[in-house]
Amino acid sequence: MSKTDAHIITAEAGDVISVELEIEKGRVDIVIGAEGDEPIYFGNDVDSGKSELPVSAAGQYKLTVEARGTAGEIAVQRLPNAAEE
DSSP states (O other), rough: OOEEEEEEEETTTEEEEEEEEEEEEEEEEEEETTTHHHHSSESSOSSEEEEEEESSSOOEEEEEEEEEEEEEEEEEEEEEEEGGG
């Protein structure tokens, strides 16, 4: 797969954005951040692995993935703030 894709995640303060990568081959670049703010995640040529990113401010977070010659899977999900449940 070679393409760039973007998705919006709406999150509340205290939520966690979970990113799980299973990269078999190729190059994947990922950026996650709110418009106008520094990214909460930035990775060039990322490897397989899992990251949990705490959200400090409510808002819409844009996930941008650029894949070149890639095979594998990317799973991103918002985990609600456990203190509010």
